[in-house]
Each structure stands twice: as structure tokens, then as C-alpha cells.
Amino acid sequence: MMKYRQFSGFSFLICFLLLNLNVLILAKEEQETKKDVFPLWEQIMANLPVDEFTNDNFHIDSSTTQELTNWTKETAKKCLKGKAKTVDFSPPESAESLVNQMRHKNRPLHNSHHNVEEQQFYTTADKQIEIEKILLILDNIYDTVEEVSYFRTEEDFIPNAPEYKAPLQIILSSLTIRSVQTFDNYILPTACSTTNSSFHRYADRSIFYNSLSAGLSSAVITNVSRGLKTDVLIDIISTLALQLHMVKSIASLAGLDTNDDAARTLIYLCIVSDGMKSSIAGTAKELAMILMRKMVVDKIPTSVLKSINKRVAMKLLSKEVGENTLINFSLVIPYVGELVTFISDSLATYSIGQVAKYVFCPIDYPNETENSDTSKPPPPYPGRIEL
Numbered sequence: 001m002m003k004y005r006q007f008s009g010f011s012f013l014i015c016f017l018l019l020n021l022n023v024l025i026l027a028k029e030e031q032e033t034k035k036d037v038f039p040l041w042e043q044i045m046a047n048l049p050v051d052e053f054t055n056d057n058f059h060i061d062s063s064t065t066q067e068l069t070n071w072t073k074e075t076a077k078k079c080l081k082g083k084a085k086t087v088d089f090s091p092p093e094s095a096e097s098l099v100n101q102m103r104h105k106n107r108p109l110h111n112s113h114h115n116v117e118e119q120q121f122y123t124t125a126d127k128q129i130e131i132e133k134i135l136l137i138l139d140n141i142y143d144t145v146e147e148v149s150y151f152r153t154e155e156d157f158i159p160n161a162p163e164y165k166a167p168l169q170i171i172l173s174s175l176t177i178r179s180v181q182t183f184d185n186y187i188l189p190t191a192c193s194t195t196n197s198s199f200h201r202y203a204d205r206s207i208f209y210n211s212l213s214a215g216l217s218s219a220v221i222t223n224v225s226r227g228l229k230t231d232v233l234i235d236i237i238s239t240l241a242l243q244l245h246m247v248k249s250i251a252s253l254a255g256l257d258t259n260d261d262a263a264r265t266l267i268y269l270c271i272v273s274d275g276m277k278s279s280i281a282g283t284a285k286e287l288a289m290i291l292m293r294k295m296v297v298d299k300i301p302t303s304v305l306k307s308i309n310k311r312v313a314m315k316l317l318s319k320e321v322g323e324n325t326l327i328n329f330s331l332v333i334p335y336v337g338e339l340v341t342f343i344s345d346s347l348a349t350y351s352i353g354q355v356a357k358y359v360f361c362p363i364d365y366p367n368e369t370e371n372s373d374t375s376k377p378p379p380p381y382p383g384r385i386e387l
Helices: 001-045 064-078 092-103 113-121 124-147 152-159 167-186 197-224 231-253 263-273 279-292 304-333 337-361
Strands: none
Touching: 001 167, 001 304, 064 092, 064 124, 064 231, 092 231, 113 152, 124 231, 124 263, 124 279, 152 197, 167 197, 167 337, 197 231, 197 304, 197 337, 231 263, 231 337, 263 279, 263 304, 263 337
């Protein structure tokens, strides 16, 4: 009896030590994971514009915030639902001032005394206000897009298809997107090699429908707002709404919680990434894999994410304004400007969709059984998408 008690006590001690050893090992692995993750976020920050502003306590006044929030959400919702022609082209004063600053920044001087004065009026404080407004717009669009169902099937898309009576442009855009998508999926190596065929199917459809909608909405805005100075900002909001709608759809297909702050930042990075081969996309993919493994999701400092989001807004502003300024040169010829905007925004949205598919490509686990034949890769394209 005594020997049995001694043996039981010894066994308990062994189990206790093993349990504590396991806890220590897990704690050490978690600590090592934290050490590995932070350099990735720092690498992201290094590839984004430098934050020139030292005043972190700067905020837009509450009345400006509220009116810009309401107008942004309403505009984004209408564009997502295919009602771009009903958008309010007389935005609040806070939005008009943002457009003025954007246009002054991108206007050539031509040694004109008047233009020089406009350029000097655009101060560091004005630029900081501009960035804060762009970030506010971006966040509000992000929070609005889920109010419209994701475009993963024809039934989801048709009720929200933009109303634009220009069949030739619709056909050209559809053919352009489909030909690029077919080339990517059948000729080029797939950017996502997961065996999860449903991810391929729904991601490709989301990319197609959102790209088509982005092009159509931009054409509608160009047609309706011809000559109005606020069309640049409205077109940015429309395109961003459909791009964020698409990328959030792809991220959710990969099992990510799009309400998580880290996932939100990765989605923003997809929007401003310069293609799948860019360092931003590569690092974002590494971070997405960490999130998909449910590791250190709540360990990332909020201050880091806020800093990255602010830099994303800075890059987004320069990228979008520059592209739209170039397109505006073609607006002097009837219908040509609409067609250029149409195809340009469609292909830009499609490119972002491919980045998102690469970044949020699901992880294949050893017990994955969706495609039992592992001797050959699954077809990355679901076949013809009927519209």
C-alpha cells in the first residue's frame, strides 16, 4: 500500500512538472512569435510614406467629422447598390475644401502668380487636415460596405448592378475583365495554390463582379458630373467602396474576422499595394498567414496599426488623385472619357482583387480533404461566369 502511494505521488509530480514544462514551452513559443511579428509590421511602415506630422493629438472638429461621415456613408452605399447617378454632387463644405486642396496640389504652376499663391496656401496644417479627412473617409467606407451583400453569385450582383445605358461599354468592359482573368488563371501560374476550390470560385466571382461594377459606376459618375469639380472625390469614394467590398469578401472567405483591427489594416494594404510582387503585398501575406493561424491577433499595439492606416491614407491620396488627374484629360471628347474611366477603374479594381487573393490565400492543412486528388493542382478558375 505504501509503495502504491509513493508511486502515485511520484506520478503526480511527474505530471505536474510536464504540465508546467508544456506551459513554459508554449509561453516561450508565443514570446518568440511576438518577436517575429513586430519586424513585419515595421517593414510595412518602412515601405509606406513617412509620417511627416509630429502632432498625434490633432483631430478634426466634431461637426466636420459628422457631416463628412454621413455624406461618405450615403455616397458609398448608393455606389455599392448601383445608384451612382443619384449621388449628391453637392457635398458638405468639408468635402469641397478637401477637393480644393487636392486640385491645388496637383495643378502645375506655369509661373503664374495666382497659382503660386494657391500653392503657398496649401500649408503643412492643411495637408494634415487632408490626411485626417481621407482616413476618416476610408474608415467610414470600410464600415459601410458590409451593408450590401458580397457579390459572390449572379443573384447577389444583379440587384446592385449599376444602371448605365451604354451596351457597347458594358460589353467591352466585360470582355476586358474576362480576357485578363482567363489569361491569369489558365496561362500564368496561379497566385493562390490552395486546395480550397470554393475559395477560388467565390473569390474569382467577387473580383469579376466588383471590377465590372467599379467600371460602370465610374462611367456613370463621369457622365452625370461632367464639369463638376467634386467628381474626383466622388469617383474615389465609389471605386474605394467597391474595392473594399471585394477585398473584405475575399478576406472573409479565408476565415478572417474583418472586424479585427489587424485584418482591417491588411485589407487597406491590399488597396495601396503595387501588385503581388511588391514588398507590401509579400509582407501582408506573411501577416495574413499569422492571423489565419489565430496567432497573436490581440497582441499588436493599436498605435502601430493607427500609424500604418494613416500612412495608407497618405499613399492612397497621392495614388488616386494622380490617376484621376490623368484620366480627366480624356474627358473633353464625348464618351471617350467615360470609356477610359470605365476600363481603367475596372482593371485597377481587378488588379487589387488579385493582390487580395494572393494575400488571403487559405492555408492548406494536412487533413485537408476537399480535393482528394493531390497529384495535380485544383483548377483555379471556376469556369465561365454567367452574367
